[in-house]
Amino acid sequence: MTVTASGLLPRTVYDVAIVGAGVVGCAIARRLARHADLRIALIEAQDDVGQGTSKANTAILHTGFDAIPGSLEARLVREGARQLALYAAESGIPVEPVGALLVAWDEAQLAVLPSLAEKAERNAYPDARELGTTELYAREPHLGPGALGALHIPGESIICPWTTTLAYATQAVRHGVDLHLNSRVEKASREDGVHRLGTTRGPLRARRLVNAAGLHADTLDRQLGHDDFTVTPRRGQLLVFDKFARALVRHILLPVPTALGKGVLVAPTVYGNVLLGPTAEDLHDKHDTGSTADALAGLREQGRRILPELLDEEVTAVYAGLRAATEHEDYRIVAHPEQATVTVGGIRSTGLTASLAIADHVTALLADTGLELTPPRDLTPIHMPNLGEAFPRPCQRPELIAEDPEYGTLVCHCERVSRGEIRDALTSTIPPHTVDGLRRRTRARSGRCQGFHCGAAVRALFEGVRG
Amino acid sequence: MRDVDVLVVGAGPAGLAVAARLAVAGVGHVEVLDRELRAGGVPRHCAHGGFGTWLNPLTGPAYARLLTTAAARAGAVVRTGVTALDWAGPLSLTTVGPDGPETLRARAIVLATGARERPRAARLVPGTRPAGVLTTGELQQAVHLHGQRIGSRAVVVGAEDVSYAAADTVTASGADVVAMVTELPYSQTTPVRAQAARLRHRVPLLTDTTVVELLGHGRLSGVRVRHSAGRTAVLPCDTVVFTGDFVPDHELARRGGIDLDPGTRGPAVDGALRTSRTGVFAAGSVLHAVESAATAAEEGTHTARAVREWLTGTTWPTGVPLTVAPPLRWIAPNRVTPADHHPYVLRTTTLLNRPLLRVTQDGRVLHRQRTWTAVPNRTLRLAAGWASAVDPEGGPVEVTAGHP
Incomplete structure (x- = not known):
């Protein structure tokens, strides 16, 4: 198993290089790993997988009810959702099928609901149903006053986006994919049928290239000589509320899209928190992941209307993520057979849901570029540490503690993370390179105290293993 | 399920003090739980002076050791690395530690879970x-x-x-x-x-x-x-x-449905530090985030007496709410019964130059007291002698700060 984060990249000529270890790149790597004879490199600019758009999103496993009927996105979301639900159950990725409610707050929004239900039908999602106010408030008793009705989408779920990406990457690495971190691609050229990528860790050569560079997919595409699309980073700021807020909301509360724009959502998370957001701000800077005072105040104002009591709870975290919006409404997944490349661009917030289907689609496109695929093998299933509140955490499993008392020794009290879980993460297939990476893998120090109680102890464990 | 007489959650100054006092008084099995690996609470890492007494000034870590030793010598069982997770009944808690899960039932529970900075x-x-x-x-x-x-x-x-x-x-x-x-x-x-x-x-x-x-x-x-x-x-x-910008670590109190004071956000308690749940007391910074370690320890000692009375079979009075008017931010304790005699701590949001504190109930003035200049984020104290005049059947008691 090969995971590198420093030094020169290997001189091997890989069969396939995938640029970008977000949820899509990791899913593609995992899918290609089913072909045992392929030499695959997954290269990532940052120090961990899932560090770009995959990290800061609304963590929803979509049904695709509101996709554009007939689009590639609609098909891949529909197929991907089914695949990911099965994969999550098999791999221990927390998913909660809470369902969604599109809540109408004015007549204009109420008028849109029937057309949304009809659109859902056209997207082969027949379960959408309109609710009157009585049933709406019965389902969501803490909803603010003034809602006029809702569309219920029972199939929408919440998921752990982080565990999903890490599961794909871990399974890929365990089946022979080389993961190279801290390798930002700066140049791309091709000679004698071999791509030569100039990275911050030296050159990497591969016969075929998959561009899954997310926010930077257009830059890499231009280096390859194409001008298909431009990524405009769309910033989404999100507030994460204390676990005490979780009792206030049962469904994902989605805004109703109208001509006047799209509002914000309130959604539970699998970690037992409540999300409020996101904003949608078109930017130019692909690194501008800061939050702003105006946006946070605006979110709170909108949240106050949707779920007034939410604002009484403490904020546990504030995130700002960038979505890879393009000028096109659909995904831009394009094969360039003459160049032996596939570009996977414009993957919006539905990319998490669609990831497994995108991987299948890209694999088929690679075959079209001439990649010879031997019959695929079944991958050894993976079982990820559970970060979700709906499933027993190690400290709630007496049999586990009896076997290893480290699972009964809590280090992070807010999130109830044991020393055993931290140790496991530090010695896992893809270990964290920063305390923040450890946080994503275990939830250690991501709770309401943000490290007041445990921060130094967590860091000591991290530094103890890494020396 | 294991039975103890008194279960204290949190081995900081308040929890250790109440445990020591109860154990010295011979109150059966007194057990203190702390989720950290060492007892002592926040003073463990306050490597500066200002702890102990005038005659015996100590650093935070030395003070934490002194309190821990005192509680253990008195006969209290201090268990560290054990987390109280949730309530299993009116007076029982589920816990987890390296030895696995355990449910503890007590005749009285003291929440001394402290506070954190936002x-x-x-x-x-x-x-x-x-x-x-x-x-x-x-x-x-x-x-x-x-x-x-x-x-x-x-x-x-x-x-x-x-x-x-x-x-x-x-x-x-x-x-x-x-x-x-x-x-x-x-x-x-x-x-x-x-x-x-x-x-x-x-x-x-x-x-x-x-x-x-x-x-x-x-x-x-x-x-x-x-x-x-x-x-x-x-x-x-x-x-x-x-x-x-301290806030109380009130997770256990909230999980138990114990009433919180809207000002402090900690459990609402009367002058004997009784919460809204019969048999459950609270002491230390969870009541008022935060006061000094000495204040917390003093409260622990103070509430030990009420815990003993409760164990001998007294009733559980409810008291009336004690509130403050702006610019005062909060007061603790924040309920009052006529038997109360423990002084109060308050906070202000703005600087008040030698304010006059007035305590009233249903328009009746119970107490007037001139205090030192009140500064935000610093302790302001109110004496308690007036509590005996409170009508336990009357309306809320209000404290206002004004100029004479």
Whole structure:
């Protein structure tokens, strides 16, 4: 198993290089790993997988009810959702099928609901149903006053986006994919049928290239000589509320899209928190992941209307993520057979849901570029540490503690993370390179105290293993 | 299920003091749980003086050891590395530790779960999310318990006692304090301490100033500050410490459906530190985030008496609410019965020059008291002799601060 984060990249000529270890790149790597004879490199600019758009999103496993009927996105979301639900159950990725409610707050929004239900039908999602106010408030008793009705989408779920990406990457690495971190691609050229990528860790050569560079997919595409699309980073700021807020909301509360724009959502998370957001701000800077005072105040104002009591709870975290919006409404997944490349661009917030289907689609496109695929093998299933509140955490499993008392020794009290879980993460297939990476893998120090109680102890464990 | 007589959650000054007093008095099996690996609470990592008594001044760690030893010598069982997870019944708690899960049932429970500083996110400070953003609690543990390096240039947000303690810890770690920043127009510590920081340690204090943005990717590169007059500036630094702004660690109280006081956000208690749940007491910083360790320990000792009375079979009075009017922020205890005699602690949101505190119930004045100048983030005290005049069947009792 090969995971590198420093030094020169290997001189091997890989069969396939995938640029970008977000949820899509990791899913593609995992899918290609089913072909045992392929030499695959997954290269990532940052120090961990899932560090770009995959990290800061609304963590929803979509049904695709509101996709554009007939689009590639609609098909891949529909197929991907089914695949990911099965994969999550098999791999221990927390998913909660809470369902969604599109809540109408004015007549204009109420008028849109029937057309949304009809659109859902056209997207082969027949379960959408309109609710009157009585049933709406019965389902969501803490909803603010003034809602006029809702569309219920029972199939929408919440998921752990982080565990999903890490599961794909871990399974890929365990089946022979080389993961190279801290390798930002700066140049791309091709000679004698071999791509030569100039990275911050030296050159990497591969016969075929998959561009899954997310926010930077257009830059890499231009280096390859194409001008298909431009990524405009769309910033989404999100507030994460204390676990005490979780009792206030049962469904994902989605805004109703109208001509006047799209509002914000309130959604539970699998970690037992409540999300409020996101904003949608078109930017130019692909690194501008800061939050702003105006946006946070605006979110709170909108949240106050949707779920007034939410604002009484403490904020546990504030995130700002960038979505890879393009000028096109659909995904831009394009094969360039003459160049032996596939570009996977414009993957919006539905990319998490669609990831497994995108991987299948890209694999088929690679075959079209001439990649010879031997019959695929079944991958050894993976079982990820559970970060979700709906499933027993190690400290709630007496049999586990009896076997290893480290699972009964809590280090992070807010999130109830044991020393055993931290140790496991530090010695896992893809270990964290920063305390923040450890946080994503275990939830250690991501709770309401943000490290007041445990921060130094967590860091000591991290530094103890890494020396 | 294992039965004990008294279960104390939290082995800080309040929890250890109540346990020691109860054990000395011969109250059967007194057990103290703490989720940390060492008992002592926050003083464990306050490596500075100001603890103990005039005759026996101690550092925080020495004080933590003294209280722990005292509780154990008195016969209380102090168990560390054990977390109380949730309630299993009116007076029973589920716990987990290296020995696995256990449910403990008690005749009385004392919640002494302490407080924490609100971190950056809870304060809604915008900007990026770099490393190098701390609270005093994390800073002190990093430096004093783990010997970790924290950075080289730190901005300390706040100018109250804990902020100056944080600045001292930054200096002790070998880093420089770039500046202290407070939204208020003045420092909220003693003049001696404020002068020493400014003149001896040359730490600039920026008053009327707010941190409006954190900068930097990966590691903090600076904080943007704004003066109330509108000017902004960037203070280059690799570390920022958010100090003060304490909130009670009330998770267990809330999970148990125990009434909280809207002002303190801690459990609402009467003068004997009884909560809304029969048999459950609360003491220390969970009631008032935060007062000194001495205050917490004193409360522990004080409530021990009420715990003993409860164990001998007294009733559980409900009392009437005790509230404050702005600019006062909160008061603790925040319910009152005529039998109460424990002094009160209060906080103000604005500076009050020698205010007159008035205690009234249903329009009837129970008490008037002139106090020292009241400063935000500093303790303000109110005597309790008036409680005997409270009508237990009457309306809420209100405390106002005004000028005579």
